[in-house]
Amino acid sequence: MDFFKKLIPKPKPKPSPAEGVKTAPLDPSLAGPPAASPALHLVVGIAQSVGIERTHNEDSVMAIHGTMGGLELLQDFGIFLVADGMGGHRSGEVASAVSARTVTTRLTDSALSALTEGNDAYAEPLQDLVRKALEEANQLVVERVPGGGTTLTVAVLLGQQITLGHVGDSRAYLIEPSSTRVLTRDHSLVKRLEELGQLTAEEADTHPQRNVLYRAIGQGANLEVDVTSHQFPPGGQLLLCSDGLWGVVPDPDIERIVLQATTPQLACDQLVAAANAAGGPDNITAVLVRQNLS
């Protein structure tokens, strides 16, 4: 892969604005320790289950992350994705797989190479790259998987920022010891009716049409993608999951499991087990990304 080559910074001299100029530290106490600034490292867990009631797995999941140390310290980065397919005759699993692959390919090709190349106004902003990747996946599904569709939630982690691309009702949670937030907005009709005050949260939870989406990949040529960026605070954990998890396991339980598990992998295993214990009506996928201070 070309981008891996690009990841290794070329040993070219940096044009420093301070070159040739004598500088002195402001104040030794302000300058901090001489070592590289402490880096946050990503630790990832993934778990998936067909569930109890389904025979196929229509969910797709993908995780890439990189860590570098040494002189040219680069921030940890990662791409994480959950897609939940829909549609008969196996078109759901094809739609989610095709979308996951397309988005991954596109983002590794462009986003990660942007990471190691120059920062200037000619480079494409991360949010544009994410949006285009999802649009491309949509185009492909519309053309090649008639009748198929998929949700897709992708998170690109770079420095302090989580950039999310999102369509459908899979979710991204940011879980901190003090708070849990859903960073994505469900594109489901029932959620929308709840937002409008036409349904209560309880009615929405049991509504027969709670699976009806108003936005998904593969449902038409024009796809509106939600793209947002959020700070990834130290100690925060990012959970991506399909509705096979969040639709079955209540948020407080998700939060408790994530905060109490010793490793992200254990947390994911326990989350999937909790969904299956609650009946496992749908495919279950969970990806958990934790930031550990090295």
Add this chain to the structure above:
Amino acid sequence: MRRNTRALQNQQGDTGQLGQLQPGVTLQDRYLVLGILGAGGMSSVYKGRDLHFPNVTKLVAVKEMINLAADPTMYEMIVRNFEREADLLATLSHPAIPRIYDYFSQESVSYLVMEFIEGRDLEATLRETDTFLPTDKVVSWAVELCDVMIYLHNHQPQPVVFRDMKPSNVMIDQHGHIRLIDFGIARVFQPGLKGTMIGTEGYSPPEQYRGEASPPGDIYALGATLHHLLTRRDPRAEPPFSFNDRPIREINPEVSAELEQVIYTALSYDPKDRFPTADAMRKALVTAARQTGLLVTPQGAPTVRIHSDVQELWSFECEDELRGSPVVDSGLLYIGCYDNNLYAIDAKSGEFRWKYATEGGIPTRPVVDSNTVFVGSEDQRLYAVAADSGKLVWTYYTEAPVRSSPALFEGFIFFGSDDNHLHVVNASNGRRAWRAEAAAPVRASPLVADERVYFGCESGDFYCVDFRGELKWRFKAKRAIASTAIMVEGVIYFGSMDWTLYALESEGGWQVWRYRMGKPTISSPAYAEGKLIIGCADGNIYAIDARSNREAWRFATEHQVNGSPIVHEDSVYCGSVDGSMYCLDLRSGRKRWSYPTKGPIVGTPVIVNSILYFGSNDHRLYALLT
């Protein structure tokens, strides 16, 4: 699964996208395909020629529907739906509805041959223009659409529900009249399983999710279509049923309150609250148009009450333009002036306290710390002046004019100079701690945060250096950066002369997003409630969502906006070169008041104890009670 994917790819290779017909193909020995007009879902529409008229070119539209359903019940249902559309169209007769000529099937593909309409649909019209469509035109189309709705809804033996009113289904023919196209009755619903889709259209009424199709649903969709046409905000890009979140007149002031009311009645959530019939809507449209003299000209912009909610507390006259910005500390206001003086004024009474004369104009904002005022001047120096007496404490020399406002952090002063450096000076003694070289004059004020200093310069380079002055990363805009950056939740925001507002990740300088404005900007952004507010030389004050680059609102002043906005409570305050200070509602961008002065306002206001202070190029410093 792998096999399945390959099969799909093969199919595509053999037949092309969706197996569309190529030009030159003849159907039934009669219809020669000339090209494709459109494709969507399972159907395509072709432009064709009827060969039964060999002596003239009779154009037809051929709608093709490919039945891909493998399930026999589903297959049947799709065929039946298509036939029903054909049968229905054959019984309709109205100038706005295309005539149907023929219907036939070949294997699993069905065709409908219809009148070819020369013209452009409204979605294309929106796409190909970039200003608001004339309101009178939209109203006359709306009246015609009501006419055809009246016809359809009163059809015997059963009312016909169009079900798919949206801009792309409305053509404007060569005579300027509307024509409804695509009676897409063959809507495909996938039963069972997760994710049964509703139309993703954004124009559909709320009751459609219950599977209800009724005339009030068409009225809603017409309302949605008109909302889109008048606001240019595509409802497909917004959550469903969110039209009220985008008030028409806030986006397009040309629209009268009466017309807006008609559209929102049509868009009522509950069908009972809409117009009972298309006829009632038509009447309301005509009445609204008459009341406002529309179909002649729209009513002018609503008359603005000049600073009715704001009152001048005092003003103070200097001897030249006030291009800098004031700062208030311990009851005193400090501002630099182009008459070379730094003034200290009693913030409550407007009484003069002292002035300190530098040797150049002062285009910057002072900072105050430990009873000392620090200010940069075009005489190349940074001054430290005693806050109570106006006596000089020390002077620091750079090698070119200072046009960058100083920033204070932990006893050090950070500022840029036209000598291509960022200077860092000890506040207590005026001695240099270090300086960092930039590629060009540094006129933006540096941002000091998280043990980093961030600043742009006139070459478009934007630097992040640590507290030793060592470069951490660099970003390059296409043109100068005179805008002072702000940092919110790990993202750096600033504007550039390259017409762009940038959002950069603070650790590495990667672009998270960018937003392009209508002209260059030297205004510095302010942040509140998830929005960035920034002025631009295109005359607008913009509010942009900080998490994405979506525009929340914009407000047009009458000249360039070179000053920077501030936010206090739920108001935005910003001056314009048109001479006015504006107060806008933070959430909507609506004007609360404006206060005219006699010269351009290019500085940044400050608000303390509900008193707004700002300078104007009319030589006056103003204090307004808000």
